[in-house]
Amino acid sequence: MVEQRANGLDEVFHALADPTRRSMLRRLALGEFTVGELAAPFRMSFAGASKHVKMLERAGLVHRTVQGRTHLCRLNPESMVEAFEWMRFYEQFWVDRLDALERELLKAQRDHKRRRSS
Secondary structure, three states, rough: HHHHHHHHHHHHHHHOOOOHHHHHHHHHHHEEEEEHHHHHHHOOOHHHHHHOOOOOOOOOOEEEEEEEEEEEEOOOHHHHHHHHHHHHHHHHHHHHHHHHHHHHHHHHHHHHHHHHHH
């Protein structure tokens, strides 16, 4: 079970690692698009765009429906939840560290002011 979840998270991050796929996802946040429409801004072939869409599908980020020869894609944002949770952990880690640093710097500043006024 843990390995399956890790693999899912790995797939999401792998899919998000490519700027073309991130751009496609951003576009899909606006609504449904065909694979051809997703390919258009990149001047890539349908086959090239389809490979990117397949990677996004494998990660669960995109759902594709086929209607005849038309491949319609839509965003599946639920797949990003686990990635957000993973990042939230590190966000809190850094917030805690930066808060501790701020406390230390303020303490050092107060100590320095006390020494100067003595």
